[in-house]
Amino acid sequence: MGVERENIICLGGSHGTHLAVKLARILNVDFDAIEVRNFPDGEIYVRIIPEVKRRTVIYVNSLALKPNQYLVETILTIETLKDLGAEKVYAVIPYMAYARQDSRFKPGEAISIEIVAKMLSNTEVDEIITVDMHLHRIEDPQKLFKVPFHNLTAMHEIAKYIRANYKLENPIVIGPDEEAEQWAKIVAGDLGLEYDVLEKERISGEEVIVKTRELNVQGRDIIVVDDIISTGGTVVETVKALRRLGAKRFLIACTHPLLVKNAYNRIVSLGVEDIIGTDTVLSPISKVSVAPVIAEYITSHIRRDI
Numbered sequence: 176m177g178v179e180r181e182n183i184i185c186l187g188g189s190h191g192t193h194l195a196v197k198l199a200r201i202l203n204v205d206f207d208a209i210e211v212r213n214f215p216d217g218e219i220y221v222r223i224i225p226e227v228k229r230r231t232v233i234y235v236n237s238l239a240l241k242p243n244q245y246l247v248e249t250i251l252t253i254e255t256l257k258d259l260g261a262e263k264v265y266a267v268i269p270y271m272a273y274a275r276q277d278s279r280f281k282p283g284e285a286i287s288i289e290i291v292a293k294m295l296s297n298t299e300v301d302e303i304i305t306v307d308m309h310l311h312r313i314e315d316p317q318k319l320f321k322v323p324f325h326n327l328t329a330m331h332e333i334a335k336y337i338r339a340n341y342k343l344e345n346p347i348v349i350g351p352d353e354e355a356e357q358w359a360k361i362v363a364g365d366l367g368l369e370y371d372v373l374e375k376e377r378i379s380g381e382e383v384i385v386k387t388r389e390l391n392v393q394g395r396d397i398i399v400v401d402d403i404i405s406t407g408g409t410v411v412e413t414v415k416a417l418r419r420l421g422a423k424r425f426l427i428a429c430t431h432p433l434l435v436k437n438a439y440n441r442i443v444s445l446g447v448e449d450i451i452g453t454d455t456v457l458s459p460i461s462k463v464s465v466a467p468v469i470a471e472y473i474t475s476h477i478r479r480d481i
Contacts (some may be wrong), residue, residue, distance in 0.1 A: 188236030197303040197466035228260035242272035257299040269455035307430040334365035336471035343396040393421035401473035407438030432458040
């Protein structure tokens with residue numbers, strides 16, 4: 176048997192309240208925030224105010240921008256919810272930090288995502304849900320996380336936003352590198368467009384040519400799609416390379432707009448048509464919400480189990 180809606184509650188952490196509110200509204204369930212603050216020595220204080228005993232909790236907290244603090248907060252919150260008698264705890268972590276350190280590139284390095292996965296899996300969480308986790312050398316993240324783990328994508332929502340808001344001339348979707356092909360393929364498929372991926376050809380020790388793999392971009396509008404914009408370096412080099420190849424206007428889209436080290440101004444100064452991100456990370460370009468994607472998953476999967 177399932178449970179009544181009043182037995183489900185969405186709770187938002189320090190970087191998840193904005194999404195938890197939207198999720199609660201879509202799912203028509205209760206919402207509340209968690210009290211989180213720092214002691215003078217930097218330790219984190221967490222307090223769950225609403226009654227959670229025998230309730231199903233959907234806890235939302237992104238690990239972007241302050242990953243160390245938000246990771247500890249998330250672990251403290253999950254364990255406290257279970258200690259207070261929550262029936263089930265579903266942790267929605269829209270941005271999974273440390274995923275890019277997925278291998279030992281130099282001797283002695285920590286393989287950070289393996290350690291973070293172990294830390295989260297060792298809590299009493301019932302399921303972890305994330306969005307467009309950075310997967311490069313990780314073929315199956317479920318093998319890292321020893322609890323049920325689901326990686327959703329925001330690319331369909333990004334494609335909807337582009338279709339509704341822009342009129343482009345002979346557009347093509349471009350992934351900045353081979354890793355981004357998975358995202359470019361989804362957006363292109365939803366919009367009925369062609370897509371291609373950039374490749375680097377090294378001519379000498381100092382000279383590198385960036386080119387498209389197959390298609391000609393001369394005179395075409397470009398939709399650049401990637402999972403993360405961090406410092407903006409990849410986007411800047413992509414736009415410059417495609418302009419040299421004759422591309423016309425540019426839309427830049429990503430799931431996770433970290434936008435560190437003046438990235439936003441660097442990209443804006445290129446004169447691109449627009450920059451689009453989602454609300455997995457709050458930013459000036461968070462124009463697309465991932466709440467509908469998460470709510471759809473919760474409705475179709477989680478409610479079968481509660």
